[in-house]
Amino acid sequence: MNDTMRNDALNIKKLIREAEALSDEAMIACSKLKQAMISARQNPDIAIDVGQKAVLRLTQAEQQAMSMSTSLLRVHDELSKIYREHAGSDEGVPTVIPASALDAVLVESELT
Helix, strand or coil: CCHHHHHHHHHHHHHHHHHHHHHHHHHHHHHHHHHHHHHHHCCCCCCCCCCHHHHHHHHHHHHHHHHHHHHHHHHHHHHHHHHHHHHCCCCCCCCCCCHHHHCCCCCHHHHC
Protein backbone atom coordinates (compact mmCIF):
# COMPACT_ATOMS: atom_id res chain seq x y z
CA MET A 1 0.00 0.00 0.00
CA ASN A 2 1.42 3.39 -0.96
CA ASP A 3 1.60 6.37 1.42
CA THR A 4 -1.42 8.14 -0.08
CA MET A 5 -3.62 5.07 0.30
CA ARG A 6 -2.36 4.53 3.83
CA ASN A 7 -3.05 8.14 4.82
CA ASP A 8 -6.54 7.98 3.26
CA ALA A 9 -7.28 4.74 5.12
CA LEU A 10 -6.09 6.15 8.46
CA ASN A 11 -8.15 9.33 7.96
CA ILE A 12 -11.28 7.34 7.07
CA LYS A 13 -10.72 5.05 10.07
CA LYS A 14 -10.52 8.07 12.36
CA LEU A 15 -13.59 9.74 10.82
CA ILE A 16 -15.85 6.65 10.90
CA ARG A 17 -15.06 6.14 14.57
CA GLU A 18 -15.73 9.83 15.19
CA ALA A 19 -19.10 9.58 13.41
CA GLU A 20 -20.01 6.46 15.40
CA ALA A 21 -19.10 8.18 18.66
CA LEU A 22 -21.22 11.22 17.79
CA SER A 23 -24.12 8.93 16.98
CA ASP A 24 -23.74 7.29 20.40
CA GLU A 25 -23.60 10.71 22.07
CA ALA A 26 -26.85 11.70 20.34
CA MET A 27 -28.54 8.57 21.69
CA ILE A 28 -27.22 9.29 25.20
CA ALA A 29 -28.44 12.90 25.00
CA CYS A 30 -31.92 11.77 23.88
CA SER A 31 -32.04 9.27 26.73
CA LYS A 32 -31.12 11.92 29.30
CA LEU A 33 -33.67 14.32 27.83
CA LYS A 34 -36.41 11.70 27.98
CA GLN A 35 -35.56 10.90 31.59
CA ALA A 36 -35.73 14.60 32.53
CA MET A 37 -39.03 15.08 30.68
CA ILE A 38 -40.66 12.09 32.37
CA SER A 39 -39.32 13.09 35.79
CA ALA A 40 -40.71 16.62 35.35
CA ARG A 41 -44.07 15.17 34.40
CA GLN A 42 -44.27 13.34 37.73
CA ASN A 43 -44.88 16.64 39.51
CA PRO A 44 -48.31 16.29 41.18
CA ASP A 45 -49.30 19.75 39.91
CA ILE A 46 -48.94 18.62 36.29
CA ALA A 47 -51.51 16.50 34.47
CA ILE A 48 -50.24 13.06 33.46
CA ASP A 49 -50.81 13.74 29.74
CA VAL A 50 -48.75 16.94 29.66
CA GLY A 51 -45.84 16.51 27.27
CA GLN A 52 -47.10 13.22 25.84
CA LYS A 53 -46.65 14.43 22.25
CA ALA A 54 -43.15 15.62 23.07
CA VAL A 55 -42.24 12.22 24.56
CA LEU A 56 -43.64 10.48 21.47
CA ARG A 57 -41.65 12.73 19.15
CA LEU A 58 -38.50 12.20 21.19
CA THR A 59 -39.04 8.44 20.96
CA GLN A 60 -39.21 8.83 17.18
CA ALA A 61 -35.97 10.82 17.26
CA GLU A 62 -34.34 8.07 19.32
CA GLN A 63 -35.43 5.49 16.74
CA GLN A 64 -33.94 7.63 13.98
CA ALA A 65 -30.69 7.94 15.95
CA MET A 66 -30.58 4.16 16.30
CA SER A 67 -31.20 3.82 12.59
CA MET A 68 -28.33 6.23 11.90
CA SER A 69 -26.09 4.24 14.24
CA THR A 70 -26.89 1.01 12.40
CA SER A 71 -26.33 2.69 9.03
CA LEU A 72 -22.92 3.89 10.21
CA LEU A 73 -22.16 0.34 11.34
CA ARG A 74 -22.99 -0.83 7.82
CA VAL A 75 -20.70 1.87 6.39
CA HIS A 76 -17.95 0.66 8.73
CA ASP A 77 -18.51 -2.91 7.56
CA GLU A 78 -18.27 -1.88 3.89
CA LEU A 79 -15.12 0.15 4.55
CA SER A 80 -13.55 -2.84 6.30
CA LYS A 81 -14.27 -5.00 3.24
CA ILE A 82 -12.72 -2.38 0.94
CA TYR A 83 -9.64 -2.20 3.16
CA ARG A 84 -9.20 -5.98 3.14
CA GLU A 85 -9.59 -6.05 -0.65
CA HIS A 86 -7.21 -3.21 -1.45
CA ALA A 87 -4.75 -3.11 1.42
CA GLY A 88 -4.78 -6.56 2.88
CA SER A 89 -4.83 -7.19 6.58
CA ASP A 90 -1.27 -6.15 7.23
CA GLU A 91 -2.11 -4.03 10.30
CA GLY A 92 -3.84 -5.00 13.49
CA VAL A 93 -7.02 -6.98 13.80
CA PRO A 94 -9.65 -6.41 11.11
CA THR A 95 -13.09 -5.16 12.09
CA VAL A 96 -15.57 -8.03 12.07
CA ILE A 97 -19.19 -6.97 12.42
CA PRO A 98 -21.72 -9.76 12.99
CA ALA A 99 -24.63 -9.83 10.56
CA SER A 100 -27.06 -9.66 13.47
CA ALA A 101 -25.70 -6.22 14.41
CA LEU A 102 -26.31 -4.94 10.90
CA ASP A 103 -29.99 -5.89 11.16
CA ALA A 104 -30.46 -4.28 14.57
CA VAL A 105 -32.89 -1.52 13.59
CA LEU A 106 -36.52 -2.42 14.09
CA VAL A 107 -38.89 -1.45 11.32
CA GLU A 108 -41.39 1.11 12.62
CA SER A 109 -44.29 -1.27 11.93
CA GLU A 110 -42.66 -3.82 14.24
CA LEU A 111 -42.88 -1.33 17.10
CA THR A 112 -46.65 -0.95 16.93
